[in-house]
Amino acid sequence: MAKNLSGDLTVASANRLADGAVVFLDDKGCWTRHLESAALARDKQGAEILLARAKAESFPVVDPFLVAVTEDGQGALEPVSLREKIRVSGLTFAAIAAEAVRYA
Amino acid sequence: MPDTHFYHYDDFDRTLVAERVEQFRDQVRRRLAGELTEEQFKPLRLTNGLYLQLHAYMLRIAIPYGTLSTRQLRQLAAIARKYDKGYGHFTTRQNLQLNWIKLEDAPDAVAMLAEVDMHSIQTSGNVVRNTTADHFAGAAADEIEDPRVWCEIVRQWSTLHPEFSFLPRKFKIAITGSPNDRAAVRIHDVGLRLWRNPQGETGFEVIVGGGLGRTPMIGKTVREFLPKDEMLAYLEAVLRVYNRYGRRDNLFKARIKILVHEIGIEKMREEVEAEYAASKDGALKLDPQTIEAIARQFAPPPLPHRPAIAGEVERLKLEEPDFALWLKSNTAPHKMAGYRVVTASLKPAGAPPGDASSVQMEGVADVADAYSQSEVRVSHEQNLVLPHVAVEDLPAVYRALGRLGFAEANVGKITDIIACPGLDYCALANARSIPVAQRISNHFANLAQQHDIGDLKIKISGCINACGHHHVGHIGILGVDKNGVELYQISLGGDVDFGRTALGDIIGPAVGADRIVEAVDALVRTYLDRRDAGERFVDTYRRLGVEPFKESVYAAV
Numbered sequence: 001m002a003k004n005l006s007g008d009l010t011v012a013s014a015n016r017l018a019d020g021a022v023v024f025l026d027d028k029g030c031w032t033r034h035l036e037s038a039a040l041a042r043d044k045q046g047a048e049i050l051l052a053r054a055k056a057e058s059f060p061v062v063d064p065f066l067v068a069v070t071e072d073g074q075g076a077l078e079p080v081s082l083r084e085k086i087r088v089s090g091l092t093f094a095a096i097a098a099e100a101v102r103y104a
Numbered sequence: 105m106p107d108t109h110f111y112h113y114d115d116f117d118r119t120l121v122a123e124r125v126e127q128f129r130d131q132v133r134r135r136l137a138g139e140l141t142e143e144q145f146k147p148l149r150l151t152n153g154l155y156l157q158l159h160a161y162m163l164r165i166a167i168p169y170g171t172l173s174t175r176q177l178r179q180l181a182a183i184a185r186k187y188d189k190g191y192g193h194f195t196t197r198q199n200l201q202l203n204w205i206k207l208e209d210a211p212d213a214v215a216m217l218a219e220v221d222m223h224s225i226q227t228s229g230n231v232v233r234n235t236t237a238d239h240f241a242g243a244a245a246d247e248i249e250d251p252r253v254w255c256e257i258v259r260q261w262s263t264l265h266p267e268f269s270f271l272p273r274k275f276k277i278a279i280t281g282s283p284n285d286r287a288a289v290r291i292h293d294v295g296l297r298l299w300r301n302p303q304g305e306t307g308f309e310v311i312v313g314g315g316l317g318r319t320p321m322i323g324k325t326v327r328e329f330l331p332k333d334e335m336l337a338y339l340e341a342v343l344r345v346y347n348r349y350g351r352r353d354n355l356f357k358a359r360i361k362i363l364v365h366e367i368g369i370e371k372m373r374e375e376v377e378a379e380y381a382a383s384k385d386g387a388l389k390l391d392p393q394t395i396e397a398i399a400r401q402f403a404p405p406p407l408p409h410r411p412a413i414a415g416e417v418e419r420l421k422l423e424e425p426d427f428a429l430w431l432k433s434n435t436a437p438h439k440m441a442g443y444r445v446v447t448a449s450l451k452p453a454g455a456p457p458g459d460a461s462s463v464q465m466e467g468v469a470d471v472a473d474a475y476s477q478s479e480v481r482v483s484h485e486q487n488l489v490l491p492h493v494a495v496e497d498l499p500a501v502y503r504a505l506g507r508l509g510f511a512e513a514n515v516g517k518i519t520d521i522i523a524c525p526g527l528d529y530c531a532l533a534n535a536r537s538i539p540v541a542q543r544i545s546n547h548f549a550n551l552a553q554q555h556d557i558g559d560l561k562i563k564i565s566g567c568i569n570a571c572g573h574h575h576v577g578h579i580g581i582l583g584v585d586k587n588g589v590e591l592y593q594i595s596l597g598g599d600v601d602f603g604r605t606a607l608g609d610i611i612g613p614a615v616g617a618d619r620i621v622e623a624v625d626a627l628v629r630t631y632l633d634r635r636d637a638g639e640r641f642v643d644t645y646r647r648l649g650v651e652p653f654k655e656s657v658y659a660a661v
Contacts, residue, residue, distance in 0.1 A: 018136065019206040020160035062142050062156060081588055082535075083527060087158050091528045093539050096461045098190015102509035103455035 009069050010047045011038035011077065012054035013087070014061035022087045023061060025054045031061055035077050035088050040069070108173045109242070109405045109479060111256045111398060113221040120263070121218045124225055128152050129211035136208060151231070153224030154210050157531050163188075163205045163213060164227040169237035169255040169279075170198030170482040174469035177480050179220040181465035187213045192465070194450060194458040196522060196573055197276070198236050198482040199227060203529055225263065230271045232262035232343075236278045238286045239483035242404060243445045243491035245437035249298050249306055251281035253399045254335060257390065261336050268343050272350035273358035275343070276315075283603075288484060290314045290323040290605040291576060293360045294342060296335070307331050312342060312372065313364030316570035320607050321361040324369040326376055333395065337388040341380035345372070405477040410442035410494040420499050427502055429555050430513035435498065438491075446476070446490040446501055447483070448510040449520065453549035455509070456538045457523045458486030467508040475501050485522055487515065517554040518562060518628070519545040522573055526566030526583065527590075533566035535583025535590040540564055540620055547621050548628075557628055560641040563598070576600040578642040579627060580608040581620065590617045596627070596653055597645050611654045619661035626660035627653055 012025040023031040024038035032038065041047040047066055054064035068080040079085050086092060096103045113121070128148070135145040149155075153164040165180065172180075180200055184192045187209040188202040195201055205213060217223050226233060235255040242250045258277060262268065268275070279296040280287040289295025295311035308330040314323025330338050346360045349367070364372050421428040435444040448468055451457050460468070468488055472480045475497045481489035488510070493501050505511040514520045521544060524530065526537030541564055548554055563577030567584075574580035580595035591614035598608030615623050628641070630653050635644045645653060 015156055015160075018208050020156055022159055059138060082585070082590060083158070083533075086527060086536075090159065092536060093456065093528065093542060095189065095456065096191045096459055096464075098185055098462050100191075100461045101463055101467065101507065103452055103459070 008043060009071055009077075010041045010050065010066040011035065011069055012050045012064050013038075013067045013084070014054065014058065014064040017060050017062055020062075025050065025057060025064070029053060029057050031057070035069075035079075038077065040071070040077065041066075108401075109403065109477060110171050110173075110252060111168075111401045117221065118218075121221070121223045121225070124152070124223065125211065125215045125218050128214060132207060132211050147229070149207075149210075150228040151226065152210075152214065153227035154205070154207075155228060155531075157203065157529050158527075159529070160204045161207055161210065162529070163202045163210060163224055164195075165200045165202070165217060165222060165224045166227050166234040167198050167200060167222075167482050168234060168259050169241065169252040170239050170484070171237075171241075171252060172480045172482065173220075174472045174478040174480065176220045176222055177465050177469045177472075179216060179222070181462035181469070183213050183216050184465070185462040186216075191459055191461045193456070193525060194460065194482050194486050194488070196484050196486060196524070196571060197234060198239070198484055199234060200482070201525070203525070230273050230275075231269055232258075232265065232271075232275045232277065235259055235262075236276075236287055236292075236484060238280045238282055239481040239489050240286060240436060240445050240491065241281060241481075242402060243438050243443075244282055244286075245439045246284050247282045247439060248300055249281045250399075250402050251279040251287070251296075251298060253395070253402050254279050254296065254298075254332070256398055256402075257336060257395075258339065261339075261388075268347065271343070271347055272352045273355070273360075275346070275360065277339075284601075285603050286483075286601065288573075288576070288600045288605075290603075291316055291320075291573070291600060292323065294339065295323050299329075301329050305331070308335060310338060310342070312376075313361040313369070314605075315359050315361040316573060316575045317359070318356055318568045319362065319365075320570070320575040321365060322605050322607065323361075324364060326369060326373050333390040333392070334384060336390060337384045337386065338376070338380055340388055341376050341383065344379050345375045349375070405479070405492060407440055407443060407477070407492060410496055412441045412495060414496040414498070416499050417495060426513055426551060427499070429551055430502055430511060431498065433513050433517060433555070434511070434515045435493075442495055444493050444495055444498060446493045446498070446505075447515045448488040448490065448505050448508075449512040449514055450487050450510060451514060451520050451545065452509045452512045453519060454542050454546045457521050457541050460488070464508050464510065467504070468510065471501060471504045471508075474504075485520065487520070513551050514554055516559045516561070518548045518557050518560045519554060521545060521562045521564060522577070523564040524566050524571035526564075526572075530566060532569055533583070534568075534585035535566050535592065535617070537564045537566040537572055537583060540581065540583070540592065540617070543621050544624055547625065557632070558640055560628070561599075561601075562624070573600070574598075575607050576605065577608060578640070578645070579624060584614055586614070591615065592617065592620045592623075594623060594627075594657065596650060597642060599642055609650055611650055611657060615657070615661045622660045623657045626656040630656040
């Protein structure tokens with residue numbers, strides 16, 4: 001059961017400069033590929049601090065921004081918007097493989 | 105000896121592209137080293153076709169007038185394999201998009217493009233984009249003249265044109281050389297349609313102010329007949345008027361279609377003709393030698409005489425129903441007896457429309473080398489075309505394409521869906537397109553049923569920018585985001601083929617993502633129940649109006 005559906009919980013995200021991969025700012029100020037390691041802001045003031053910190057650490061990434069998330073009973077985070085869910089989990093269909101002769 | 109029957113780069117082109125590769129390499133180096141900010145770098149990468157999408161950088165590669173040699177297609181496959189995930193997406197503007205390029209690899213990728221006389225310059229930004237053409241150009245039986253000659257002249261003129269490098273907004277040109285428009289010229293900023301006047305002269309109808317997106321408009325004729333050698337001077341006049349009066353204060357009102365709409369076509373004509381009168385006999389008047397030098401490079405390949413009827417084809421038509429259907433839907437008349445134009449459908453059931461793996465691209469190149477003069481075309485409907493296939497070779501081509509999954513007999517049918525990349529890839533999208541296309545495609549996979557339904561174009565866009573051309577789909581589907589939920593708005597009656605350009609009508613409230621297949625199914629059932637003999641879906645819609653279709657959709661969802 002999600003604790004927060006209103007989007008007050010936020011993490012900072014960006015795309016990695018070198019390859020565009022989706023990354024999140026963690027508690028140590030490093031960028032990680034894993035949403036579960038992201039630093040979590042629990043209110044508006046925390047979100048402002050998180051975004052400021054993300055911008056300060058933006059050398060290896062492009063255009064940091066805040067992502068609204070929910071947190072379940074086990075502490076697992078999930079973005080609120082479909083766009084951000086897709087950024088986290090990738091394509092919602094199976095792309096054809098490089099050596100594939102047919103799409104299957 | 106050139107490996108093409110179309111324009112090949114000269115030293116000027118090669119030098120220009122090679123210099124651009126090195127400039128871009130240095131720009132990327134400086135960005136990675138922190139010497140350039142993203143704000144400084146973004147316009148530089150965009151002018152080289154490098155976007156930042158949801159998950160990765162995307163490189164949009166220009167395929168001028170949708171024409172590729174097999175050497176070029178193999179190189180695209182090699183780039184996709186080496187620097188991407190081994191597949192690419194052919195777009196509605198005859199380009200190829202690679203969706204997983206790393207910034208650090210992008211200079212090497214564009215260097216590989218330069219090796220085969222290709223680039224990604226001006227595939228983004230407020231400039232003249234890649235000029236598109238009829239994908240059957242140079243082969244179609246109904247063609248008056250090969251439009252690619254004129255596309256190439258536009259390409260040379262517009263590439264890095266200093267006056268038009270900061271237009272109010274992007275600018276797209278399409279040219280057709282056939283009375284049956286296959287290049288969608290009336291939905292472009294400028295469309296040029298070659299036609300023959302009563303005096304027997306060929307020239308251009310010049311159409312301006314077409315476009316889709318947030319404010320769809322059908323282009324209007326600004327000049328009925330323009331002598332061919334005046335094409336560049338006239339285009340320059342159109343661009344100058346647009347550059348001068350096009351709005352720069354509002355991104356959504358900056359395209360030339362808004363200017364034409366706001367001032368009216370008469371005023372637009374007056375402005376363009378005044379500008380043109382001042383410059384028509386200047387440096388841009390094309391001399392016959394220049395035209396001839398370029399036209400020579402588009403000389404048709406020397407096709408040997410081949411029989412117009414082949415026993416093996418006739419036998420297979422009787423024995424293999426799918427082959428007979430394929431002949432009907434995926435081959436078209438060629439200007440030379442004994443040949444057909446073959447469309448390789450990149451829409452096998454359930455596949456992402458327009459996607460091809462590196463192996464498939466190489467496979468199509470092999471087929472084109474063996475059977476189509478080493479030439480391939482990209483259609484704005486996201487298929488590949490083999491322009492010169494002998495009738496006798498059709499069974500072999502059918503089997504070879506079948507091994508690649510590209511012999512689905514569905515061209516022009518309900519599963520030949522145009523779809524933009526949508527929210528799975530695109531930073532601008534509001535909703536997904538490809539999974540919707542896949543579900544519709546799977547639902548209507550039966551070929552006999554598809555042919556019974558007949559010509560029916562479904563076009564899907566994941567946002568109002570309309571890269572999936574939903575406004576001109578017989579059934580148009582637009583993905584919208586309403587409070588975080590994907591919904592799909594349905595429009596009916598759009599059209600773009602053969603000069604019957606029309607914008608679709610929205611039928612009512614958007615339907616949920618989980619009901620879109622049922623909605624399309626209801627539309628098709630209504631058509632099948634109510635059609636008169638010989639009517640296409642869109643014809644029945646026009647005769648009956650929206651009500652019966654609307655009723656069936658909302659009863660089904």
